[in-house]
Amino acid sequence: MTVKELIKGCVHEDRKCQKEIFRRYAGKMLTICRRYARHHMEAEDLLQDAFIKVFDNIEKFKYKGSFEGWIRRIVVNTAIRNYQKSSFQKEQIGMEDYVHQTIEPEVFSYLHEEELLGLVANLPTGYRVVFNLFAIEGYNHKEISHMLGIGESTSRSQLMKARKMLQFQVLELQKVTA
Amino acid sequence: MKQFNHTDKIFSDKLNNYSAETPMHLWDAIDEKRTWQHKAALLLKRKGGFALGILMLFALSGWMLMQDTSQLVSSFPIHFSGEQSKIAKKVNLVELEQDATIHSENTGVAAEFVSAKTTITETKTPATNQITQKAEPVQIIEQQPIEKPIEIKEAIPEPSEPNVIETKTERPIATLDQLPNLSTSLLAETTQLAIQAKGPDPDCPKFGKRLAGGDFYIDALVSPESYFRTLTSKSVESFPYQQERDATETMKIGASGGLRLSWVSNTGLALRTGIMYSQIAEKFTYKNGNEEHIDITVTRDANGNIISADTAIIFGARHKVTHNRHHLVDIPILIGYEVNTPKWVFTANSGIYLNLSMKSKGDFLSPQFDPVTFSSDETNSYSAFENTVGLSLYGSVSANYKLTDNIHIVIEPQFRYYLNSFTKSDYLLEQKYTSVGCLTGLRFKF
Numbered sequence: 015m016t017v018k019e020l021i022k023g024c025v026h027e028d029r030k031c032q033k034e035i036f037r038r039y040a041g042k043m044l045t046i047c048r049r050y051a052r053h054h055m056e057a058e059d060l061l062q063d064a065f066i067k068v069f070d071n072i073e074k075f076k077y078k079g080s081f082e083g084w085i086r087r088i089v090v091n092t093a094i095r096n097y098q099k100s101s102f103q104k105e106q107i108g109m110e111d112y113v114h115q116t117i118e119p120e121v122f123s124y125l126h127e128e129e130l131l132g133l134v135a136n137l138p139t140g141y142r143v144v145f146n147l148f149a150i151e152g153y154n155h156k157e158i159s160h161m162l163g164i165g166e167s168t169s170r171s172q173l174m175k176a177r178k179m180l181q182f183q184v185l186e187l188q189k190v191t192a
Numbered sequence: 193m194k195q196f197n198h199t200d201k202i203f204s205d206k207l208n209n210y211s212a213e214t215p216m217h218l219w220d221a222i223d224e225k226r227t228w229q230h231k232a233a234l235l236l237k238r239k240g241g242f243a244l245g246i247l248m249l250f251a252l253s254g255w256m257l258m259q260d261t262s263q264l265v266s267s268f269p270i271h272f273s274g275e276q277s278k279i280a281k282k283v284n285l286v287e288l289e290q291d292a293t294i295h296s297e298n299t300g301v302a303a304e305f306v307s308a309k310t311t312i313t314e315t316k317t318p319a320t321n322q323i324t325q326k327a328e329p330v331q332i333i334e335q336q337p338i339e340k341p342i343e344i345k346e347a348i349p350e351p352s353e354p355n356v357i358e359t360k361t362e363r364p365i366a367t368l369d370q371l372p373n374l375s376t377s378l379l380a381e382t383t384q385l386a387i388q389a390k391g392p393d394p395d396c397p398k399f400g401k402r403l404a405g406g407d408f409y410i411d412a413l414v415s416p417e418s419y420f421r422t423l424t425s426k427s428v429e430s431f432p433y434q435q436e437r438d439a440t441e442t443m444k445i446g447a448s449g450g451l452r453l454s455w456v457s458n459t460g461l462a463l464r465t466g467i468m469y470s471q472i473a474e475k476f477t478y479k480n481g482n483e484e485h486i487d488i489t490v491t492r493d494a495n496g497n498i499i500s501a502d503t504a505i506i507f508g509a510r511h512k513v514t515h516n517r518h519h520l521v522d523i524p525i526l527i528g529y530e531v532n533t534p535k536w537v538f539t540a541n542s543g544i545y546l547n548l549s550m551k552s553k554g555d556f557l558s559p560q561f562d563p564v565t566f567s568s569d570e571t572n573s574y575s576a577f578e579n580t581v582g583l584s585l586y587g588s589v590s591a592n593y594k595l596t597d598n599i600h601i602v603i604e605p606q607f608r609y610y611l612n613s614f615t616k617s618d619y620l621l622e623q624k625y626t627s628v629g630c631l632t633g634l635r636f637k638f
Contacts, residue, residue, distance in 0.1 A: 027235075029223070032223075033223075036216075037214055040218065040219075041211040041213055042210070042212075045207065045210050048212070049207065058215065058218055061215065061218060062218055062221055065218075066222055066225055066226060067435065070226075070230075091431060092435070094432055095432060095439065098561045099479070122202040122203065123202050123206075125206075127207060130206055130207055131207065131210075134207075145203075149197070149199075149200035149203050149204055150200075150203060150204045157429070160429050161429065161432060163559070163560040177199055180199065
């Protein structure tokens, strides 16, 4: 079935079409949820909530742009809402422990996707959300500040700290493996 | 402009399209959460406009039906009495004979005189020129040869206005010359009666002014209301806010009630107005497991000077539940059509509600996702809602049971769609409502 046929089926609450949509997109969307969530269980909860919203609002999809992009936006928004509910943006992490030692970015390229996901998941939630939105989703600081209800400067500083923490984690990882 | 960062690019390249194994075990949980109630609410939300259309169509059909039937005589039966009744019957008999003859000409039996025996329906015939339509099938009871066809057709003028009774219509009656073979005694009697019939007019109603008169009613009505809310973000950026408001607010059963004045014409056309109050109820639920509360304690000396100020940041969970209310006062302006039966009155109505005022009070999430209070009465509260919401469309059908001729019980399922957003133009979201309910109450004729 084509995506259009599946969408039409979902509008009419066809369970088979809904299941097929889930089968096609849930894997990739779970990865997105994992980037925003603190742990796997939370990621699965986010995915459930997001897909319920997808099926509830599917008649609003107007075939402008890709369907996957539309689902992705709902998933990201669901993750952001979850973050805002918890008010983790107020979380402060002392950065003095993170050494000023820098590493070459290429180090990250040797890591597998699951390892990278693990590094992102270890970030404090505020940093993690800003890093995801900026580095992976491609939003700028102005958009992020609007989405999260924080200042642009806060967004910048959290991104900078997120990058530092990622580097710190890689260094720690190297120490362990060495 | 975004600055290029190598670390970001590596993460983006590797994770942007990375797909984990499809978690099919979650499908059942999603399917379970979307219960039939959930789907029914969604369906109603999606098809609300369609339902409104059906109601409007129904109301329009009622209106068209009224247009079609407006030519009928609503104040029939005309009660004949005594001698007049006999006269009318006899006159009609003669007229029927004329009609039957005309019919026989058209069907090629012109060479024979046809006498018709028919049953005249006194109470149902709306117009004299339609008598033959209301009569039972003509039976030929006597056939006698005549010398030439009777030319009565010319003697019957075409009515100038079909289906409208002119009580003073000069309708020629067959004369003895035209009906040579009728028995002399019958004709004599008939003619005499016909002459008498042309005397004083029977007490017939005037049908020209159909909208004149009518009855006035006052209805006292109350209804439980189910409201369906539609939140629409005005921009892509505010979509997350819309989702969050949807997630934190649920609709509750509301109510409406008021007084309605109706004028119902003899034709069934009804015009209604009055004053109606509606209450929209919502529940706002806010949970935050990691709330931060700043508590500042100021210590002063005996002279009131500040000695010290202690600031304490308290972390804890916050659970806030607020029952929000929107109170509306409206003037209904409705048109309807009523069908009267001995025990019931059935009506269809449509029209508009003109909102006079709206007052809102409660809590919701601000665009910064903090719970804030909105209140029409408090100027310092968050300002998001209008003071009036303009027009709403209304459609209903009702069945009114007659306790007595002057007191009816009203049961009126109704549907209402608010055309305008309840929120101000500079607010990030549009907030519209649709309601369904069932007005019940009493109707008094006065």
